[in-house]
Amino acid sequence: MLAPWTRDGRVRAEVVDVAPEVAGTIVDIPVHDNQLIHKGDVLFVIDPVRFRIAQAQARAAVAAARDDRALKLSDAQRRQGLAGVVSEAEQDRFRSTASVANAQLDAATAALDLANLNLERSIIRAPVNGYVTNLRLRVGDYATVGQPRVAVIDTDSFWVSGYFEETKLARIHEGDPARMKLMGYAAPLTGHVETIARGINDRNSAPNAYGLQDVNPVFTWVRLGQRIPVRIGIDTVPPGVVLAAGMTCTVSVGDEAARPQGVVGRVLARLESRI
Incomplete structure (x- = not known):
């Protein structure tokens, strides 16, 4: 039996929006865009x-x-x-x-x-290890209390969200091994199922002006399974693979995903690598 799989997978990461706790003119920015920083490194300095x-x-x-x-x-x-x-x-x-x-x-x-x-606090430091991204800050800018000025992608927080059809959830369990094939790399990532989402948006649940459910009267004969998010923790990243939040990937889950592939599995893997 083939492992549950989906082509609808996304690499995700936590993004920390760093905002100053004091206001003032920025006089120094010792970091640059896409720079790797460590917790405690100086991001920018407000005139002291x-x-x-x-x-x-x-x-x-x-x-x-x-x-x-x-x-x-x-x-x-x-x-x-x-x-x-x-x-x-x-x-x-x-x-x-x-x-x-x-x-x-x-x-x-x-x-x-x-x-x-x-x-x-006039010296703003990195709260996590990560990469400075989309840096638009310049010396002379005025920093306002509570307004985010620097975004840092937490390198210790990467995970994969796989959106599986509901018909495949019966064979997915927390702790199951997982294999992720990124679109831009041949070598796969390995991981495990951390959690399964317990709810998605129901468009029929939105109330109308009278507080009643607004149910769509159109129901197609071809019924598509809903896609449920499954959070995959990343265990190993092959050398040379650069993870970036937003990357797409194919995700397969279960013991079959971790075993040596048979002929059918190898054919599917080759097709998967060309998609």
């Missing part, structure tokens, strides 16, 4: 001058708040030792003033932490 000034201001505020707290604590302690001379109300007032000074120091310290963090 404003963030360094904010950091210096925050440090000065912490120093002032620390001195003010020391003075307020000293005043409160002196009045605490003058029981009978200083009224209880005045002692409470100075204790409250010291508590406020302590809180102000905490706030100034938090502001300094934020200034340090903003300065650190």
Whole structure:
């Protein structure tokens, strides 16, 4: 029995849209389009001058708040030792003033932490290993908070989506071996079935203006099987094969796909390689 197979396979990968967490003018871009990068590499740098000034201001505020707290604590302690001379109300007032000074120091310290963090985040680094793709960034561009500026294809996330007819799903199981033949390469990839999708879009389920299902009245006599996505994890990639998200391939699944091919299998494989 021939293994379940489909010509409708696609190489896929996760794409990370890198967006800055601080705004400013871009002053350096040490990467170029389609460059291989590693996690932690610098992608681009936002002008740090404003963030360094904010950091210096925050440090000065912490120093002032620390001195003010020391003075307020000293005043409160002196009045605490003058029981009978200083009224209880005045002692409470100075204790409250010291508590406020302590809180102000905490706030100034938090502001300094934020200034340090903003300065650190003016250097945008790669969150994953991958390839920079479709780089349109230039020195002098203005970076806005939360707006993606660099796309990175995660090289550790490649997989294959095979779209199998529903009539073939009974012979496909999670963990089954799989073989993927890319259109541009002769050597096949090997892998295994990771998951099977549990749903696809039903065009008849869309409601109309009254909330009722809009069922297509036309039903053809030739009924085509729906194609269900099957996620294939890639185990081995032959030397010299360059994977790119969006590539097409033929996918076969099951024990038959991993066994030596007979005459019919070799004929089909040759036909498959020429499609």
